[in-house]
Amino acid sequence: MSAPLHSEGLAGPGPAKPHPDRPNPDRWIKVLPEGLYVEPGGFYIDPVRGVDRAVVTHGHSDHARAGNRHVLATAGTIAIMRQRLGEGAGGSLQELAYGETIRLGDVALRLVPAGHVLGSAQVVIEHAGSRVVVSGDYKRRFDRTCAPFEPVPCDVFVTEATFGLPVFRHPPDLGEVRKLLHSMTLFPERSHVVGVYALGKCQRVITLLRAAGYDGPIHLHGALEPLCDLYRRFGIELGELRPATVAAREQLKGALVLAPPGAVADRWARRLTDPVVAMASGWMRVRQRARQRGVELPLIISDHADWDELTQTIDEVQAPEVWVTHGREEALVHHATRKGIRARALALIGFEEDEA
Secondary structure, rough: OOOEEEEEEOOOOOOOOOOOOOOOHHEEEEOOOOEEHHHHHOEEEOOOOOOOOOOOOOOOOOOOOOOOOOEEEEEEHHHHHHHHHHHOOEEEEEEOOOOOOEEOOOOOEEEEOOOOOOEEEEEOOOOOOOEEEOOOOOOOOOOOOOOOOOOOOHHHHHHHHEEOOOOOOOHHHHHHHHHHHHHHHHHOOOOOEEOOOOOOOHHHHHHHHHHOOOOOOOOHHHHHHHHHHHHHOOOOOOOOOEEOOOOOOHOOOOOEEEEHHHHHOOOHHHHHHOOOEEEEHHHOOEEEHHHHOOOEEEEEEOOOOOOHHHHEEEEEOOOOEEEEEEHHHHHHHHHHHHHEEEEOOOOOOOHHHHOO
């Protein structure tokens, strides 16, 4: 049985003061087949298979997997894991509030917001005079559905690179949503169906629509309803939502419908009246991807940082060493190296390109 966790007020405003002979974090944080392992704490971060102790950054399925004996995460992430994984969410589930510091083995650990989806967190680890921040997935845009990203000064910053190429510069979110609303005024007789990932993207698109002034009903594919209900339990207001799966064909004429990307092109979508097919994803920047998916109205709305936000974040955390993972690693490593930062690719496996 692993040792219990104890709360301590160990968090500080800046990087930990280094010891002259401190071991470099790459000696005690290791890439193993199960994932990123913090040896002095005896835990993995977002393991790709079941382990004894896991710290989970957020609820997306390539980060929050079934079969862990002990799980530590925010209340939002644990609620999402229970919703999606049921009893497989973990043998024991421990909630940790943002900013609360605990002791796990020889490591002091706290979670701070990552701005990705509800409950998403960065893992801040202090050990042997070093502070390491494992960011998980993150974005820097304002999002009514989750706590905003907090940059934490550190000695090593582990960053994602989903959109780690200079070509990826996301336009303003509200401008993309207004494209959708403009299309609805141009084609009022046609249904508009928007492909959205069930966790995070769906709820964010809804709140962006509300912020842009759309107060009408939004119809949901049945697969999206449970997580919208969960977001509401966490106090996220989504306005009037109606089930699209049981609605009569006539009711969906001219309607705004959200559905998982895979459902947009299947038999379910045949119930819609001459639909305008849209997709909300950072990958819609790539026109070939939009054409391959049969997308008439690409909406570049991402839950990940774009190139400028990735490089901005590296500047803000002031880490002399950066580790890059799951994405376009080479370009970001090259950028950091040119700035005099020690940088390397972690080459973690098991993390997917979702509808980002």
